Amino acid sequence: MAIVNTNHKACTVNPLKMSQPIGAALAFMGLNNCMPTLHGSQGCTSFGLVLFVRHFREMIPMQTTAMNEVNTILGGMENIEQAIVNIWERTKPAVIGLASTGLTETKGDDVNAYIKLIRAKHPELADTAIVYASTPDYVGAFQDGWSKAAVCIIQETAEPCQVKQVNRVNVLPGSHLTPADIDEIREIIESFGLFAVFIPDISGSLDGHIPEDFTPTTLGGTTVLELRTMGAARATIAIGEQMHAAAIELEMKTGVPYTMFDRLTGLDANDNFVQFLSKLSGKPVALKYRRQRSQLQDAMLDAHFYTGGKKIAIGAEPDLLWSLGSFLSEMGCELAAVVTTTQSPLLEKMPAEEVLIGDLEDLEMRAKDCDLLITHSHGRQMAERLHIPFLRFGIPTFDRLGAAHKLTVGYRGTKELAFELANTFLAEDHEATPDSWRETFQEINTEVASEAQTTCASNGSCSSCN
Amino acid sequence: MASLNEKVQDVFNEPACDKNQAKGEKERKKGCTKQLTPGAAAGGCAFDGAKIALQPITDVAHLVHGPIACEGNGWDNRGAKSSDSKLYRTGFTTDISELDVIYGGEKRLYKSIREVLEKYNPPAVFVYQTCVTALIGDDIEAVCKAATTKFGKPIIPINAPGFVGAKNLGNKLAGEALLEYVIGTEEPELTTPYDINIIGEYNLAGELWQIKPLLDELGIRILACISGDAKYKEVAYSHRAKAAMMVCSKAMINVARKMEERYNIPFFEGSFYGITDTSESLRQISKLLVQQGAAEDLLSRTEKLIFREETRAWEGINRYRAKLQGKKVLLITGGVKSWSVVSALQEGGMEIVGTSVKKSTDEDKDKIKELMGEDAHMFDDMRPRDMYAMLKECRADIMLSGGRSQFVALKVKMPWLDINQERHHAYAGYVGMVELVKQIEQALYHPVWAQVRKPAPWETEVSEVSEAKAA
Structure with a gap:
């Protein structure tokens, strides 16, 4: 505790934290044929892009609504419209993932309303899913952005399904899982005769493979069909507390019950996970995992x-x-x-x-x-x-x-x-020398002295608490 | 104090920039960057540009006033090297919260400045404005002024929020801040007739140190490099230099030009990329210094050094020439920088099959034609898809570009070399050019290509079956 x-x-000083919009952008990168787009100034996208390129060492699809001083104040509807139309014309994505930034949130752009108006004006966009997540830079951190994007993906695409796929499970992975982690989890689930759809799935898009042809959008990840049929699964597994909200959202929209796993690192954590899968599938744990x-x-x-x-x-x-x-x-x-x-x-x-x-x-x-x-x-x-x-x-x-x-x-x-x-x-192990223990004795002596002092101090504070 | 808008107009109206002067009144007002297309834009913002230009000043605390994105998403990610202080690599930001957005972030900024001074004791703090804090009306100039008075140290506002424009505008606004608040505020202990400024050199991968030994040998002192490996005080007393060289094309032309106007420091535009360009730059430096009163023998000493270094560099390059003769290079860079690299590659016997001219003007294009011949392939805005096709069809043997497009080359299993900001190798001066040629040779003849290009055995043996299926 x-x-x-x-x-x-x-x-x-020396930030550990990164901002929400790029967390959302990474989640969108786990959708197939998607163009993650930040609604902000071009720098917002540029910094995120460089960061992901350097981390994944992959081509990163990421666009911007290129807001400037004037259209920030007047409102970003025109820029969003142009961005969506341009992206659609140039890359024909299946999904456009929009995330707001500190700039446009300060102004207060009502992006959901804009998207409705843009859809009405551009019927050609009917087949393109547009997912919008509100992710101001000055609230929360990277994993919050990922989490919000996951919720919005579900809100936008999930629907109840009459027909169930008995062996299907949805998996909602947190942003802390790498493509290799996702592949490993998939393999474990598949060993029980189940098949897993990850939402989002960066193991398809950012695992560093060499595609046959050039793709300007993401080259792998959850497909729109898989998103639309999330309701057909028999269960949802959420990994990482940050996916709790998405799991609830998915259950509310589709009725698919969820189970949370706060982590999959450690003996106990994996025993629970594997036991759960065994019960879910009714199959014994494979020899490989034993x-x-x-x-x-x-x-x-x-x-x-x-x-x-x-x-x-x-x-x-x-x-x-x-x-x-x-x-x-x-x-x-x-x-x-x-x-x-x-x-x-x-x-x-x-x-x-x-x-x-x-x-x-x-x-x-x-x-x-x-x-x-x-x-x-x-x-x-x-x-x-x-x-x-x-x-x-x-x-x-x-x-x-x-x-x-x-x-x-x-x-x-x-x-x-x-x-x-x-x-x-x-x-880091150091070889012993004739003086190793001499030093230790000296240290013990000083430690004993200092410990005596700290005990006194803590006792004092305890009694004052009481 | 000029408003930001006036300042932007001022840097767009650059008399020393021949391109700018060739434009009409109306066109000039639009500035030198093209209007961005939403959904089809790339590149950094003005804040990014300002930071790139100033962060190489090593002993200053660079404090970003804005939400976490502006510093948190991209700090400590550039290769500018320092010979002394490492403070410039520490990320400082006010990391404003929702409440700051509502109530204003000025107080937090003021407190942040105090904390930085107390904990790190830098000679100066540079405060960078960003979009959100500009939009809510935080007056960083006023805060910096108050802090300067209160703490007795220069606190410099860098007013270049991202949304005013692109990187290149940010470079210039950063220059304006130096002119307004830093340059001319201190005096050097001594001056010599051999003092120069180098403006627009960032010491990426330590490139300044490939040139410095040459200048040292000639007895030329770099009074200030703006801003690579610079200390605050050096920039502050840079107005006592006798001459200046402006590198990196037009990024800081306003600094060079205004220093000429204010302090009579003549400058020339030069480059340390390529053998001929390096020699030419050394000659120009000496010529300007002699013109300003240095002893005449500097000219002949410079010629001797050039002769010796050129001979050595040619010998170095010739070792690779046989293997590089006729190799086709695709060169994707920011534009003007291309020239100097073009001639360097030609010196190595290579052929440039295409270059990007996104940021170049008609005049630049003429110059490229002059270098590469009439049928030079110039691409205005080469899409990654086109680069991909060009490499896949083997119309080029290697691509030289910035980090972001490297995967276009690698995914078609073609050699690639980083010649941009984040590169690890230094390519300046005579030694740098030999290094570049060596790196190209190493990339082209690396054993990895043969292995990764070989298809899997099952692919070749059943290829007919799979093709039939695909059809």
Whole structure:
């Protein structure tokens, strides 16, 4: 259980957080033949585009309504109309995913109304789905944008289905899952004779494959047909607390019941997931996964020598933080410095004393005595200054390859993670010298002295509380 | 104080820009960037441009006043290198909330400035305006003025919110801010007749350091580079230079021109890309310095250095020439920069089969024709789809472009080289050009191409079956 605090600085230093619109844009990138478009100035799109290109090392389709000073004040209807028509003429997408920005939200553009008017004026757009998510930059963070886009995708496309597909499940993955994670989850579900439709599905579009031809829109992901038939599934699985709202929305619209999984990293978490699938399908757990479970147990045993008692500094968005943080704690690590970007019901459940909604400067100040730093690539400067090992997790990871293929879910992914953690500590292992223990004795002496002081201080504060 | 609108008009009316002067009164008012098409636009905003131009000043705290998007989505992502302070790589932003949007963000900005000064003690803070805070009417100029008085350190407003225009306008507005608030506010400890400014060089991948040894050898001192690897005080006393070189085409032409007007610092437009261009730039620097009172022998010393370096560079390039002869290059860059690269590639024996001229004027195009011959393929706005087709049909052997279009090349399994902002290799001066040619050779002859282009065995053996199916 943790106390959740927000920093009280005026100035954010070394941001951990990214903004909602690009979170929404990434969700739209998980739809097939889609053009994610930000309703804002061209820079809003440009920054997001560069970020995703550097993270995924893929071509990123992303457009802008190119708002300037004058049409921001007069209202962006004309720009949205032109943008939609131009995109439609140039790329013929199946879906246009629109997300607002701080600029147009400050003005207060009523985009839903605009879209109605534009549809009335342009019957040629009838076959193109237009999904709009309201995502001001100055509220929430990246994962909130993703979550809102997922809700809007469902609102726009889901409908009740009379005909059911007995083996079909909908899966709503959070933004913390990589294309590799999604592929792994799909494989696990399929092993029970079920088939899974992910909404959205960035494993189709951003997994780094080489297509046969050039596509100006997304080249893979959930199709519009799959979206329209979400109501035919027998169950919905939501992964990550951020997908809770989308799961409720889907159940309300289509009647398909949902089950939440707050994470799929860790032995217990996966046991629950696999057991659920077994019950849902009425099939026994495949030999492959029984074997993988046993491998994970073995890996955890091998790794626990090195992970136990280690102090971790971690900065991540709530759902990623929950997945990694919970497993770290299960491996005996202490979450000594924990910083995140936005509110979530999971934060107070974190196995840490404090979770701070803050920035990387806050994390750096708390990370001084830690053995390992975990955050996205922007932690690189801090890791250098602190001289502690650094594992990159989350978006953006721009200074290492393979971000899309990083696997941390399932028995297999958890096993990989256990090894990665243990290996990082192993690499830091120092050979003993004649003076190693001499230093330890000195440290113990000073520690005992300082501990005596802190005990006094905490006792004092306790009694004053009472 | 001039309003932002007046300032924008002012930079659009640039007397030193021959292109601008060739336009009519009405056309000039529209500025030098084309009107953006919603749904078919690319590139950064004015804020992005201002940040690119100023962030290389290394010891300054760059504070972005706006919602998290403007700094959070793109901080620490450029390759400008520093020889000293790393403060410019720290991301500072007011990260305004919904309440700030309603009640105004000026107080938060003021407090932020204080926090930055207390914690990081920089010689100056640059405060960047963004769209949202401009729209709600936060007066950053007033806040900066109050903070300067209160804290006794220069707090500089950079008024270039994203929605006023494109990147290139932002570069110029950043220049205006330097002219208004920074340049001429401090004095150097000593001056020499060999002091120059280099304007519009950002020291990407450390390119300035490929040139600096040459200037050091000639006894020429870079008084200030605006803004690559610069310190605040260097920019502040840059008005004492004897001559200036303006690089990166027209991005900061207003700074060069106004410094000539105000402080009598003559400038020329030059480039350090390509052997001939580098030599020509060195000659121009020496000529201007001698004209301004430096000893005449500088000219002959420069010639000697040029002769020695050119010989060495040619030897370096010749080693690759045989393997590069006749290779076809597709060059997609921001426009004017193309010239200097074009001649460099031709020096290596390569043929340019196409170049983008999106940002170039008719005059630029004439110059490209002169370099590449009458049948030069110039593309106004080459769509990724067209680049893809061109590479797929093997009308080019390699593409040189910025990072965003690299996957167009890689997905058709064609070599690609980064020649834009985010590149990791430095290509300036004589050593840089040899490096570029070496990188091209390495890319073209990399063993990976043969492997990835080979189809899977089952594809070739059953190809007839699958084709029949497809038909």
